[in-house]
Amino acid sequence: MTAVHADESIGTRLAAVAARLPDKPAIVEGDTRVNYRALDDRASAIAHGILAAGHDRPGPVCLLFESKLVAITAIFGAGRAGRAYVPLDAGDPDDRLRFILDDSAPVALVTETKLQARARALAPAGCTIVDVDMPATSGAAAALPAVAADTPLYRFYTSGSTGRPKGVGQTHRNLLFFVDAYVRTLGIVALIVAIFFNVIGLILGIVALVQSRKAGHKNGFAVAAIIVGAVLTVLGIIIAIVAFTAFAAAAGFASEALQACQAVDFTGTVTVQGVSVDCSTIAR
Numbered sequence: 001m002t003a004v005h006a007d008e009s010i011g012t013r014l015a016a017v018a019a020r021l022p023d024k025p026a027i028v029e030g031d032t033r034v035n036y037r038a039l040d041d042r043a044s045a046i047a048h049g050i051l052a053a054g055h056d057r058p059g060p061v062c063l064l065f066e067s068k069l070v071a072i073t074a075i076f077g078a079g080r081a082g083r084a085y086v087p088l089d090a091g092d093p094d095d096r097l098r099f100i101l102d103d104s105a106p107v108a109l110v111t112e113t114k115l116q117a118r119a120r121a122l123a124p125a126g127c128t129i130v131d132v133d134m135p136a137t138s139g140a141a142a143a144l145p146a147v148a149a150d151t152p153l154y155r156f157y158t159s160g161s162t163g164r165p166k167g168v169g170q171t172h173r174n175l176l177f178f179v180d181a182y183v184r185t186l187g188i189v190a191l192i193v194a195i196f197f198n199v200i201g202l203i204l205g206i207v208a209l210v211q212s213r214k215a216g217h218k219n220g221f222a223v224a225a226i227i228v229g230a231v232l233t234v235l236g237i238i239i240a241i242v243a244f245t246a247f248a249a250a251a252g253f254a255s256e257a258l259q260a261c262q263a264v265d266f267t268g269t270v271t272v273q274g275v276s277v278d279c280s281t282i283a284r
Contacts, residue, residue, distance in 0.1 A: 009147040009172040011047075011080035014040050029069040039073060046077025046110070046132050047144055053108040053128035060084040060104055060155060061130075064097075064111040064119050074110050074132055075154075082145050083107070084152035084169065090115060096165070097122050100157050104167060149173035188243075198236055202229030 017026075018040035026039040034042075050061055061083045065071035071087070078085035086104045088097050101109070101124050111119040113133040120129055153175055155167040205225030253273055260270040261279035269276050 007149045008176055009079060009082075009149060009151065010076060010153065010175065011043070011144070011147055013176060014043065014076055014080075027069050027072055029067065032069060034069060034073070039076065042073050043076035043080055044144060046074055046130075047080035048142070049130045049132070050078060050081040050083055050108055050110065051142075051144075053130045054081075054083065055107075057107045059107040060086050060152075061108045061110050062086045062088050062101055062104060062106040062127075064088040064090060064109060064115055064122075066090050066115065067112060070112055070132060077132075078110070079147065079153060079172065080144050082147040082151055084155055085110075086155045086157070086167070090118075094118075094122060096160075098124075099165065100167075101127065103157075103165075104155060147172065149176075198229050198232040201225055202233055205229055 014036070018036040022037035023035050025033045026036045027034045054061075061078050061081075063071060063074050063078070063085050065074065075085055086100060086106060088100060101122060105124075106127055108128045108130045109119050109123045110130045110132060113131055116129065116131055123129060150171050150173055152169050153172045155169040157165040157167050159165065202225070205222050208222035209219055209226060253275075257270070257272045257277045260272055261277070264270060264279060266279045269278050271277070
């Protein structure tokens with residue numbers, strides 16, 4: 001467990017990335033590219049439309065799209081509005097979509113103009129249609145709500161192959177935990193692969209040098225490969241040791257912090273290894 005990003009939502013994470021990398025591509029679909037600033041702005045606009053349609057009623061929102069780019073933007077919009085989203089596959093038959101809509105009881109069905117007629121035919125009573133291609137006419141200037149990390153983020157429905165489809169949900173906190181774990185693991189794997197290929201280069205250099213000597217020729221490239229491979233391998237081993245030591249220390253600190261906060265029921269602050277920890281920021 002770690003206290004890092006413990007109180008983030010996907011909306012605050014997107015806003016932070018958009019502030020840091022505003023012009024970097026966030027979504028690419030065909031020839032269309034959307035940078036992080038535009039994604040954040042568009043998601044905020046969709047969030048305002050969802051909030052205006054919901055009228056403070058509790059409940060999720062369903063998403064019906066063909067465009068992956070617009071669907072991703074709507075996902076962030078729902079997250080910024082503090083509403084769990086329920087994805088609807090436009091390729092599914094209407095009977096399945098109606099079941100999901102009736103079972104999830106959404107306050108709004110978010111869609112695009114080309115699917116609006118189908119959305120109106122499917123939407124249950126009391127479900128407002130939100131067309132993301134049409135800007136919200138009210139509430140756009142209001143501040144978006146603060147979304148707690150434990151707020152439900154989505155509800156995916158199973159195929160129903162063993163019975164009735166069931167909705168399976170996840171919170172903002174848990175999704176971001178898995179995202180962070182994925183990129184951290186990717187970095188560790190990249191480091192291991194880098195070390196592995198350096199060793200291969202070193203071995204190939206030795207083989208080339210031995211064979212060159214057998215043939216009575218000098219091979220400067222082989223010598224260079226041996227030197228570079230050896231240096232990079234040693235550096236890689238040192239970096240791996242340092243990284244592992246740091247990771248083990250951080251894991252030990254997090255474990256001690258979690259145990260200490262559990263002892264005080266996650267209230268107030270505790271001191272762990274000389275560091276003051278606010279227990280309210282610890283992910284349980």
